[in-house]
Amino acid sequence: MHETEIVVAIAVATLRAATPLMLAGFGELITERSGVLNLGVEGMMLVGAAFGFIGTVATGSLLAGFIIAMIAGALLALxxxxxxxxxxxxxxxxxxALTIFGVGFSALVGVKWVGTPLAGLATAIWPHLSAASPIVQQLMLLDPVVWIAVLVPFAAHWFIxxxxxxxxxxAVGESHDVAHALGYSVLRIRYLAVLFGGAMSGLAGAYLSLSYSPMWAENMVAGRGWIALALVVFSTWKPLWLALGALLFGLVTIAQFQAEAFGLAVSPNLLAMLPYLATVVVLVLISRDATRxxxxxxxxxxxxxxxTA
Amino acid sequence: MRLSLEPRARPAQAMVWLSPVLAAVLSVIGITILFAVLGRDPVQALHTLFVAPLASLDGLSELGLKATPLLLCAVGIAIGVRADVWNIGAEGQFTVGAIVGSGVALAYGGAGHWWVIPALLLAGVVGGMAWAAIPALLRTRFNAHEILTTLMLAYVSIQLLGYLVHGPWKDPEGYSFPQTKQFEADAMLPVLLADTRLHIGALFALLSVPLGSILLGRTLMGFRIRTVGAAPAAARYAGFSRNAIVWFCLLLSGGLAGLAGICEIAGGNGQLTPVISPGYGFAAIIVAFLGRLNPVGILFASLLMALLYLGGEGLQVTMQLPIAVTGTIQGMLLFFLLAADVLINYRVRVRVPQAAGTTQHA
Structure with missing residues (x-):
């Protein structure tokens, strides 16, 4: 029984840690498929996290918060x-520039909300969560946004x-000149892809501030936007590989909690390096084959x- | 009326230098709107940001103090970008330079050795270079792009600093604060101006301007760097080794950032704490672009950016605004600069529909 609990807890924590990477990574994957490289994911996620949190507190609705976050992310992408x-x-x-601006701007608008308490998404949906058995409690932490993130790779695979x-x-991402000659509006399609990427980054950021750790803190995205960017390279621009990469990183991210659960006395600072080091390793492995x-x-x-014409 | 962009026959050189001015003017307008939206007096805010810090010798020396790390990091970043090598993790090399240099200061300070200061400066440079050597190796050996690797290593370095000041390097007499012991007096950089905090690091920063210019404009390496960046195919045809240039640019910018890091500590607080930089390494990217990737331009850009840091601190004190205002304004400045830069290669064409056939250039 105890072992089942641990396995379920690790699986749930992995999925939850993978969710923001999946969402933001998928948005960026679509943006890059249109031929545009937007390195501002981290900034858009932070703005999404800040506006999602403020929007939820102001309106009292988590749904409104998520929508506001997506709009904020899309506006920055605009x-x-x-x-x-x-x-x-x-x-x-x-x-x-987008990331530098996003870091500063989110901190600026969010400063009044640092320390404001907020019931997370799971608690809001299932108010009697604390009365349930441990395993049910864990499973209930898989909120709708996690499910969206799970479905996203399949939807993206089908779409692409x-x-x-x-x-x-x-076509636009492979050769804009050919797409243009065929009569497609390259700029319009790229704008749509960029806006979509921004909205997904905003959603990913709001997931962090409304569900993963329901609060607002300066720079709370902590490099996840950059990890998502690395995952897109890792996936070689394929959504199903992106999902795999995100899960892998979810597992690495929660290594800290796992180590604590197993009673390992390692400095939290050293454990916090793991996702970044793993990103470097993954990039090296995937980039080694330059042709591929x-x-x-x-x-x-x-x-x-x-x-020109 | 319709606006459209049409390519210029050749880049407008005047716009290369007018564009930062235009961006600065637009930023001032942007700041005015930002403060009006925040419900604060824009005139007072602009005064606090741009005028008050320059009104005293103390303010001017603080300006030099803050411009020092920005200038050192930005010169290195700019030389890299000229060769299409993107070291955006200068913050990491800054941090590791500070760590390694501090290690020397803590180990050998206090015994009156004359060589402690040169040794700790050298250690800072070596630390920064070593940290930058990792992405250089990964790029040249494994093709992993330095944009992501330098940045990831910046996050790692900040955790490394946290580990050291919370763990092995923690001052046992520091009342459980996460910080190292205070450097001894002989491991602190000499001050340039009495009664200010401006230290000799500012001289290294100033020196990096002519040296960077000479390197780029008057040496074979500089020619290779510019060729690889501007015309990669021509550089390949000429037999310039792309890998050698990646190594050179990353080691150079890493070394400069490492020097900036140790100067910041040995010329400042004289001890390591969990946070040693307000993001100088990242802001230096903006400085590099604002200065047109040219060391002389970067000197002016670093002063402007240092002013924003000082003014931002002023806003925090006098108008109780969060320090994040600085980052917002810095980001805005870079946005406007990038937008204005379009005028280097394109001109705006205005079409007035009711008078078809008559067009005018702006």
Whole structure:
């Protein structure tokens, strides 16, 4: 019985830790499939986390909070789109600017809400959670956002490979000139992909501040946006691989709690390094085969498009 | 009326330097709106941000103090970006430089050795270079892109610092505060101006400007760096080793960031604490772009960015605004700069529909 409890707890914690990576990573995967590299995921997640939290406290509705977070993420992505798509600014530099701005701006708007208590998503949905048995309590922590994150890779796989819209998206990301010649509006499709990526990052951020650890703290995303970016490379732009990577990272992220559960006395600082080190290792493993990476990456990734005719 | 962009025949050199000015002006407008929205007096805020810090010698020396790490990190970052090598983890090399240099200061300080200060500075440089050598190796040997690896290592370095000051390096007499022992007096950098905190690190930073310019403009390595960045195919044809340039750029910028890190400690508090930088390594990316990836431009950009840090602290004290205001304004400045930069390669064309055929250039 005790062992079952531990297994369930680890599985649930892994899924929950993987959820923000899955959501943000999937948004970025769609953005990159359209040929745009947005390095601002961390910033958009932070703005989503802050606005999701403030929106929930202000409206008293978690749903409203999530929606506000998605809008906030998409608006920041719109700034990115305006700069890189319309004004053809360097995508790497603009993405970095988005993150630097997002870190500062989220801290600025969130400063009054630091320390505000909030009932998390699971408690809000199942108010009698604490009365249930431990295993049920654990399972109830799998809130709707986790389920969305579980379904997302399959939906994305279907969208990218089985729908006409997915085909157009890929065409724009592989060769914008050909897509343009065929009559597709490259910029419009890229704007949509960028906005979608922003909304998903916002949702991922709000999941952190409304469910994973229901509170707002400065810089609470703590590099997960960058890990999500690395996961997109790891997945070689394939949604099902992205899901696998996210789960793997979920497991690494919770190593800290596992170590505590098994009574290991390792410095929390050293354990906190693990996800970042794992990201580096994973990047090395996947990048080693340069040809494979090149074949799978959207060919127009990072290249600006200016219609000449 | 319709606006559209059309490519210029050649990049407008004037816009390269006008664009940061335009961005600064737009940022001031943006700040005014931001404060109006926050319900604060924009005039008072602008005064606190841009005027008050410059009104005293003390303020000016603090400006130099804050510009020092920004300048050192940004010169290295800029030289890298010129070669299309993106070291965005200068914060990590800064941190490891501070750690290694502090290790020397703590181990050998207090015995009156003349070589302690040179040794700890050298240790800072070596620490920064070693931390940057990891992404260089991963890039050249395994093709792993330095954008993500340098950044991930920055997060690792901050945890490493936390581990040291909470664990093995913690001062046993520090009342359980997570901090190291105080450096002895002979391990502290000399002050440049009496009664200020401006230390000799500022001289290293100033020196990095002409040295960086000479490296980029007058040496074969600089030529290779610029060629690899501007015309990779030509560089390959000329036989320039891409890997050698990745190594060079990362070691150089890592060393400069490491120097900045140890100067910040040995010229400042004289001890390691869990937080040793308000994000200098990240802000230096903005400084590098604002300074047009040119060491001389970066000197001015670092002063402006240092002013934002000082002014941000002023806002915290006088108007009770969170310190995060600084980051917001920095990000905004970079947005405006990137937007204004479009005018280097494109011109805005205004089409007035009712008078078809007549177009004018702006």
């Amino acid at each position: 700034v990115f789109g305006g700069l890189t798509l319309t004004l053809m600014a360097n995508q790497v530099a603009t993405g970095l 490979y089985r729908t006409r819209a997915g085909l157009i998206l890929r 990476l090149k074949l799978n990456a959207p060919a127009a990734l990072g290249r600006p498009f200016h219609a």
